Amino acid sequence: MGEVLTTGQMIDQLKVGEVAKNNDDMKVYKSEDGSIRGDVMGRKILCDLDFLESKWRIQPNYVSFEDAMKALKDGKSVIFRGPDGSWSDKVPPNVAASIAIKHTELRGYGLLDLFKGKWTIEE
16 A cells, blocks of 8 residues: 555645545545545545544555556556555556566466456556
8 A cells, every 4th residue: 555644744645536544444535626525425524633643545546457558558657456465566668568467577367367456557
């Protein structure tokens, strides 16, 4: 996942649309207007002591296999998360998308695993 952040660090680092989760499994996201909101109703968060003293992790923004391969073609690196929860090394952008599945860390996975897997794009 990501590094452990204080509430202030999380607010500073969270990008619009990203989700952060605290040590009590509370999830928040940054809305288009820059406010921090929680739950599916998009309610503003009450900044009580529990909220302010929480530790946070910004959750990965998973994309589809197709989007990951498109990102490779566009010169970005991608990371694959296997079913066992382990991360691959970055698949570098200089690897052609058609060759990316031959990347050393991806050899142990079948095509269905890769297609249905969890991919992230490195910015």
